[in-house]
Amino acid sequence: MRLHKNLLLKSNIKEEVVERILWIDHTSTYCATIDVNHKNALPEINELSSINRLLEDGSIKILERDSFGRYLAENELTSSEITIRNNRWDAIKELIDLEPDIFDSAKRWKLIEKNCGDNYPTTVLKHLRVYWQRGCTMNALLPDYKNSGNRGLPKKLKDKKTGRPKKYNTKNEGINVTPEVEYYFSEGIKKFKESNSIKIIDIYRFILNEYFVENISYENGKKKITLKQEIPSIRQFRYWYNKNSNSSAESKAINRKGSRRYLLEDRPVLGTSDQYISAPGLKYQIDSTPADIQLVSEKDPDLIIGRPTIYFVVDVFSRMIVGMYVSLQNASWSAASMALINTAMNKVDYCKQFDIDISEDEWPTHYLPESILADRAEFKGYKTEQLISGLGIRVENTPSYRADYKGIVEQSFNKLNRKLKPNLPGVVNKDSGARGQRDPKLDARLTIKECTQAVIQIAMFYNNYNWLKTYEVDEEMIADRVPSIPIELWRWGVKRRSGKLRTFPMDMIKLNLLPRRNATITKNGIHFTKQIFYTCLRAEREGWYQDASINGSWKVEIAYDPRSVNQIYIVNKDGTYEVCYLLEQYKTYQDIQYDELELLRENRKSDEKGYEHSELEKEIDLDNYLKELADKGQKRHKQKTKEPNKSEKIKNIRENRKDELQKANKKEAFILDEVNKYEIEQDGIDYDDEINDGTDYLLKMIMKHQEGADEDD
Numbered sequence: 233m234r235l236h237k238n239l240l241l242k243s244n245i246k247e248e249v250v251e252r253i254l255w256i257d258h259t260s261t262y263c264a265t266i267d268v269n270h271k272n273a274l275p276e277i278n279e280l281s282s283i284n285r286l287l288e289d290g291s292i293k294i295l296e297r298d299s300f301g302r303y304l305a306e307n308e309l310t311s312s313e314i315t316i317r318n319n320r321w322d323a324i325k326e327l328i329d330l331e332p333d334i335f336d337s338a339k340r341w342k343l344i345e346k347n348c349g350d351n352y353p354t355t356v357l358k359h360l361r362v363y364w365q366r367g368c369t370m371n372a373l374l375p376d377y378k379n380s381g382n383r384g385l386p387k388k389l390k391d392k393k394t395g396r397p398k399k400y401n402t403k404n405e406g407i408n409v410t411p412e413v414e415y416y417f418s419e420g421i422k423k424f425k426e427s428n429s430i431k432i433i434d435i436y437r438f439i440l441n442e443y444f445v446e447n448i449s450y451e452n453g454k455k456k457i458t459l460k461q462e463i464p465s466i467r468q469f470r471y472w473y474n475k476n477s478n479s480s481a482e483s484k485a486i487n488r489k490g491s492r493r494y495l496l497e498d499r500p501v502l503g504t505s506d507q508y509i510s511a512p513g514l515k516y517q518i519d520s521t522p523a524d525i526q527l528v529s530e531k532d533p534d535l536i537i538g539r540p541t542i543y544f545v546v547d548v549f550s551r552m553i554v555g556m557y558v559s560l561q562n563a564s565w566s567a568a569s570m571a572l573i574n575t576a577m578n579k580v581d582y583c584k585q586f587d588i589d590i591s592e593d594e595w596p597t598h599y600l601p602e603s604i605l606a607d608r609a610e611f612k613g614y615k616t617e618q619l620i621s622g623l624g625i626r627v628e629n630t631p632s633y634r635a636d637y638k639g640i641v642e643q644s645f646n647k648l649n650r651k652l653k654p655n656l657p658g659v660v661n662k663d664s665g666a667r668g669q670r671d672p673k674l675d676a677r678l679t680i681k682e683c684t685q686a687v688i689q690i691a692m693f694y695n696n697y698n699w700l701k702t703y704e705v706d707e708e709m710i711a712d713r714v715p716s717i718p719i720e721l722w723r724w725g726v727k728r729r730s731g732k733l734r735t736f737p738m739d740m741i742k743l744n745l746l747p748r749r750n751a752t753i754t755k756n757g758i759h760f761t762k763q764i765f766y767t768c769l770r771a772e773r774e775g776w777y778q779d780a781s782i783n784g785s786w787k788v789e790i791a792y793d794p795r796s797v798n799q800i801y802i803v804n805k806d807g808t809y810e811v812c813y814l815l816e817q818y819k820t821y822q823d824i825q826y827d828e829l830e831l832l833r834e835n836r837k838s839d840e841k842g843y844e845h846s847e848l849e850k851e852i853d854l855d856n857y858l859k860e861l862a863d864k865g866q867k868r869h870k871q872k873t874k875e876p877n878k879s880e881k882i883k884n885i886r887e888n889r890k891d892e893l894q895k896a897n898k899k900e901a902f903i904l905d906e907v908n909k910y911e912i913e914q915d916g917i918d919y920d921d922e923i924n925d926g927t928d929y930l931l932k933m934i935m936k937h938q939e940g941a942d943e944d945d
Contacts, residue, residue: 237734238252238253258511261279264278275335277336301369420442513599513600517640518606519544520571523542523652528678530679531821531824535831537680538560541561543556543571544648548640553691559825565611579597583595596726739809746793747792748789755780760792766812767815771812
């Protein structure tokens with residue numbers, strides 16, 4: 233196996249020794265590693281050939297699971313944890329880019345002293361060590377107090393001010409940030425959006441002027457205000473602002489500067505698509521397009537489910553399609569995250585899910601990039617923060633309506649549609665829907681799985697055989713005569729410039745990227761969506777369903793894969809998870825996507841609604857029949873000449889029941905066909921003729937048989 237950044241190497245001689253690869257030089261000769269268990273560990277430079285020899289002789293092994301990383305999602309963190317993490321990140325972010333010098337023991341301390349800013353050098357070194365040991369992501373810098381206190385719960389405010397006491401004696405001792413104060417903060421920010429200022433202190437002064445003025449006076453024609461004695465501090469406002477704002481830094485800047493000024497000064501993407509990209513994994517591009525083909529349901533081929541959305545993730549350096557996703561979802565973060573997960577998947581295993589056998593050499597991409605270029609709509613706010621903090625991926629957003637910034641991935645879609653349209657049924661052409669043209673929905677024949685199979689094969693062809701006529705090679709490529717084919721460019725780049733490809737455990741990637749929602753623990757199981765129920769070993773072991781039956785249901789956060797209803801994952805507070813499986817009665821829906829499940833359920837509901845009128849008519853007919861029976865019984869009762877008294881009516885119920893049962897047994901006794909055939913033939917009549925002529929004689933024989941039975945009784 234080729235060594236890559238972030239791999240864990242465990243010693244088979246000293247069990248406690250586990251080292252993480254932090255960096256590999258572009259010639260694949262040297263690497264930097266650090267012991268993840270030693271509290272005073274520092275990076276060391278090693279030869280890759282030495283590590284490969286130790287792997288071959290069994291002295292060390294590669295760990296498949298990274299138990300040292302942090303799996304927590306951004307919305308699971310408290311504002312305190314986020315603040316501490318971000319402060320630590322600010323202290324080291326300039327240093328982590330100084331590779332490989334920062335790994336050199338002779339240069340490290342001088343670099344730290346030069347770039348530590350207002351922080352102590354020893355503190356910066358401590359943060360660097362934690363960052364390296366725990367997976368080289370922002371979340372590696374989270375504080376270690378997840379098990380202390382009431383995590384994430386707001387304090388109960390009393391008369392005494394909470395928080396640390398003032399260091400200096402001032403008239404203003406501060407106030408608690410009550411719901412009323414929070415309302416002032418919120419309303420003040422809304423009113424302040426008109427302003428062009430970019431400083432928090434200006435917003436703070438604006439709020440004080442609006443809501444915390446005790447008196448207004450005029451001296452020499454000038455307005456003079458007197459603030460209330462008790463006002464919130466700038467520190468309290470800044471803390472509240474960062475905690476309660478769901479906006480990303482980008483949207484905050486737009487609110488303060490205005491969109492025009494923001495685009496002028498802070499536009500996030502400059503230059504051409506592949507400018508400064510010199511190796512695989514430095515930058516991926518991701519984009520989506522509605523496929524030009526109509527599909528049908530796998531469970532019901534008569535049900536048309538519309539056009540799928542296809543995501544491609546393309547390596548900018550080599551033009552390799554490194555990830556993909558085909559779904560019924562519209563373009564969204566949920567769908568885009570599935571494409572990113574696919575980039576880190578082993579493609580041999582992925583293709584097997586769709587009955588396609590390939591070798592590792594045909595699609596050798598299962599790595600995450602250093603940066604990714606994406607649309608602003610799908611990659612902003614919380615989602616971007618999750619990629620940065622959880623997986624260390626830098627996100628660049630294209631401006632609106634600028635598809636040319638993602639020209640590389642756009643070309644992949646063009647090649648895809650050129651292959652789909654001439655060869656598959658149900659394709660959508662530019663004149664589809666025009667008057668006189670056949671509706672492509674009527675020709676839909678393929679399922680979502682078959683469409684995915686087609687896209688996989690097209691991607692494989694593009695990666696392995698498509699010559700890139702406009703690809704600009706550099707001097708090294710010319711010297712090595714590298715073919716301008718994506719897979720050849722990828723292989724050459726990995727061999728000659730391999731230091732930027734990174735790996736993470738799939739569990740860590742999935743828990744960071746899979747969409748999340750709430751599920752409900754009920755007495756019938758774990759309810760997630762559309763009346764689908766799941767179960768897990770922990771729930772059964774701890775008696776969750778019994779508790780729900782007695783005490784009522786409750787919510788749990790789950791992560792789910794939109795491509796399959798087979799499993800969901802309960803996310804625990806410590807970053808671990810529980811796998812939940814479909815209950816047996818819902819296995820009908822196994823192996824389909826949630827979007828298709830929704831379509832099937834809607835189609836079933838439509839059939840149900842369409843049947844309601846007929847069912848209602850038949851139910852009314854049934855009611856009328858039952859009423860007629862009741863009326864018949866009432867009439868028969870009224871025709872009686874003598875009405876028995878109450879005691880006579882109920883005293884012989886058991887005997888009456890026995891007599892009635894005997895009569896019913898005589899009428900309902902089964903007489904097998906061979907008995908009838910024997911008695912008919914005893915009278916010299918052919919049985920088949922009798923059956924053909926009618927049943928009169930047969931009925932006589934049956935009655936004769938019953939009379940004989942009565943005499944025997």
